Amino acid sequence: MKPGTLSTFLARGAIWGFIVLELIFFSIAGQFFSVSDNAFLDPANMLLLLKQSAPIGIIAMGMTIIMINGNIDLSVGATFALAAVVLLDSMTWPFMAAMGDWAIPLAWTFALLTGAVLGAINGLIVWKTGVDAFIVTLGSMLGFRGLVFMYNGEQPTSHLNWTLVDFAEAQFLGLHTATWFLLGVTAVIWVVMHRTIHGRNAYAIGDNREAAINAGIRVGPHMMRNFVLIGFLAALSAVVFYSESGSVNPNDGQLYELWVITAVVLGGTKLTGGSGSVISTLGGVIAIQLLRKGLGHIGADTETVNLVIGLILIAVLFLDRQLNVKGKEALRT
Amino acid sequence: MADVSDKRPATSETGREDSKMAGLSKASVGTFLAKQGILVAFVLFIIGFTIANPRFIDPDNVLGVVRSSAILGVMALGVTFVVISGNLDLSVGSMMSFSTIVVLDLHDKIGPALAIPAMFAMTLCLGAFIGFLVGYLRLNSLIVTLGMLSAIHGLTLTYSGGQNMDIADKSGTWFSVFGQGEALGIPVPILMFLALAAALGVILAKTPFGRKVYAVGGNGTAATFSGIRRARVVFACYLISAFCVACAGLIQASRSLGSQNTVGQGMELEVLAAVILGGASLLGGSGTIFKTVIGVLILGFIQNGLLLVGLQFYVQYVVTWIIIILAVWLDIAAKRGRLWSPIA
Amino acid sequence: MTQPALRLEGIVKTFPGVRALDGVSFDVLPGEVHALMGENGAGKSTLMKVLGGIHQPNEGRILVGETPAVMANPLDAKGKGIVFIHQELSLAEELTVAENIYLGELPKKRWGFVDWETLYERTDRILKTLRVGFDARTRVGTLSIANQQMVEIARALTVDAKAVIFDEPTASLTDAEKVVLFDVIADLKSQGVGIIYISHRMEEIFKITDRISVLRDGQYRGTLNTAETNEDEVTQLMIGRTLDLSRNTSHHQLGEVALEARGLSCRGLFEDISFEVRKGEVVGFYGLVGAGRTEIAETLFGLRSPTAGSIHVHGKEVRIHSPAEAISLGISLVPEDRKSQGLVLGMNCRDNMTLPQVGELSSGPFTAEGAEIAIFEKYREKLDIRTPSWKQTVGNLSGGNQQKIVIGKWLSMNPEVLIVDEPTRGIDVGSKSEIHNLIRELASQGYAVIVISSEMPEVLHVSDRIVAMYSGRIMRTFTSEEVTEDNLIQAISGIEPGKSAEREPVSA
Structure with a gap:
């Protein structure tokens, strides 16, 4: 077996194994510690869990592509907030208010467009200036957040549209609207990454950039498209979430980038690019949400979840490294 | 790998050489800007804001x-070491x-004189x-450090039980000297x-350790080949960073004598x-x-100046964004000798 | 007379301070395997970069068929029918064989979807002609190096190739894999493709090529018909005598044994290595790249752990776990790759030179900048390092001066044993001979020196004894009286005197 094969296998399969372990652990531990009478594996509980995974999950799909492509995006939380503000505020504009429920698709379009434009700004800067995506998006994380505040000051932006709330709270075949969006996005992104030329080239660029360039693949437009996509998905996540909640604080979405990156890395996507899968990312997202809920279920402080996830992230990194190093002739540098 | 060797000067090097010859004057302006651009920008800012509002250079304002x-500054000092050594924190x-929560909690439990060293030890x-x-x-x-961001946040919340931490007797403690004293x-x-x-x-510029930090960040392999114990240097950089964080926590705690769990978020x-x-490269070795x-x-x-000309604090976010990108862009543009990136 | 598939006319390529290619002209006929030979540094790689569109020539022209061609970039070169099989593979390991072969040119359906059927069908057709044992859907990362090379070759077959250039294709292949490769080359040949075959291995050259062109010091030295020449003639042409690279004949008193290795092994890299170096002696390690020489040096310097055997310094067995420990035992290494291992390119000359002893030089808490400058100035004079001042960033110096900084770095430590790995790689002729003289001088001052080199004249010129290595083993140790170019070449090709069979290589 070539070095790396085992770790690749583990990286792909491990997250699901981890989820099963979590389920078993919390079910059993729940018998002893649970504060509520419900079983942890209660179907309603699991469905809720999927729904709650959606906001982070939808963005994580975009982050997977970005990271496979060899970049990173720290500005998704701010993009999420700005799209939410646009979504809710636009429905209060006079001409929109006059349109009744027809304002909804328009408001969605505005929000999604906002996300895509913000993503395009990031992508364009990374492409044209050659500044590292980490720095560019670190900057725009601040900048986009500033735009959120400039839009509506420090006040929350609120608009509750009951049609929208009904839509968001609807269940179809048992799954909530948000869950459908999450699954839909996962499927679409999977198709994009595995079936389209753009997806395959994105892998190639992240894997061996020089080879891709020598083969005539234009790196810039591909990066650009991926940034537009992640901006769009951050906005979609906001659309799904705020259709229901109806109120956005200017600080909403803070630290989302960290949660998203954690989920993606747990799912086995390489930081250096070229490798990763949206399905595993979905696993990463669910694993984190399970941990959150599970710890609550067994009566642990919800705060503990941060501690546990942080340590798990480091442990995953450590294990991955151990598996990769083994068998290779390591030079001690 | 047979013939890696016919390495007459490598591609990138010669490429750079060529462009240097093409536009020498342009390049030297670029080099100057890359080296001192941040100072120039700083001076321009001060002049601009002073014209907009003379109160800007009032000593009281400057001190303020x-x-x-x-607090931000003290933390940035430590992170500078980490970044120069080629890592992130x-x-x-x-x-x-x-550290803020810990020192506030221990203040009432074991007294400030013990609380401070205890907090430093835990942070280190x-x-x-x-x-x-x-x-x-x-x-x-x-x-x-992303994982540790989350883990330490959880640790803090677990430690405090999610409660805000306050010193009971806010007026009767000398602890306030670090944040409020003069x-x-x-x-x-x-x-x-x-x-x-x-x-x-001084440590960074004038000691052997500082030199090793630059070497490890500049080329870790070459540093190892020169007998530098790379792991030890990186380890020390994180200790310095933690020390600076402890100092920042001390100032923060002492200034407010009470704190939320998320004060540093x-x-x-x-x-x-x-x-x-400031011009440190994330690749390490410079700064x-x-x-x-x-x-x-x-x-x-920037924050202060924008407030003084009547803009809200959050405008600074946008301005900071633009400045960061411009600063880094001009820096690498000067190094590669052309403004736009060669990415196709 | 047939129209050449590829023709070079008077190619000149200069870099600041170096004339890397100086009027190279030869042609490759369709259906011909044309060997390109020359020592390391002779200009082969530069020539290939010119052909591949990475460098633009200063003078001369390239003709593909009858038309003059300017290669703007690698893609352009490929479009004009010039295809490279690199020794460093340029594949995306996570993608399938088919995707790699058609990288950048995946067949399209509507909406930007990949047309997998066409892709796999085309790929399988190509793979069939290559008779490989894997299919289009295999992930490249799971293939052996040899099979990955086959993927590269398959990539070459997707275009209407006029000329295919193989750069050391057999470097990491087993004998069985070589046979397959030669079959493929024969196939290409029969299809009328012109082939440039770069290799150091004489026996392969004489087995498969039709003509041999030789470069030396950037100059074209001539083309020979393989059938009408022999190894001696080719070697003569390659080595030449432009430098003073006469045999080392100086003999001075040798001191005690400074460093000794007994049965040193490192699994998969080298095996059962025993040798000694005395004070005042230069021991040359000669062999093909990949023979395990650099790895031995790295082991002696604490960068690798040996799996067996022992190292002795001044008769005492030592265990070396890090370069820092090696340095404290008086062992220094001037590494193979100056830029990635020898220097911190962004630092100034002084700081680079005093890096291993920056702590020792300072008496108080601060760096002793005065003492550091003094050291730098001393070695600048001694080694004739040309730089405006110690403040100069090392990355801005020429290769020769950079190498002198690395050497100065270690000389200033007064080591007992100095190991130099490829001391003159990539530096100009003048600096080369200065460095050779320096190595001899160091020996006469009582240093024990190990020189690792792939350049035979260099080894012959500087060494008192020569250790010939092949595939991780020492084949033979020569004194400077015994050694001839012939028996040295035979030794590093795995041929033992009196035996014809090759020894089993350590690393397959």
């Missing part, structure tokens, strides 16, 4: 700006929350843990910031922004303490 930048924000332990993971185990610093008419936080900056600046990225603005101080002050003065 430096004072409010002190995203955990300083939540680590600062941790966290730094040592990160240093061990990144230095000795060679794990990716971005992910490790010496020689200068606020103590400023003095601490400047003293730390001076000390760390988000600061890791602001700190990094200040360090990058100075002096430049970081300038970076911190620019952030502080």
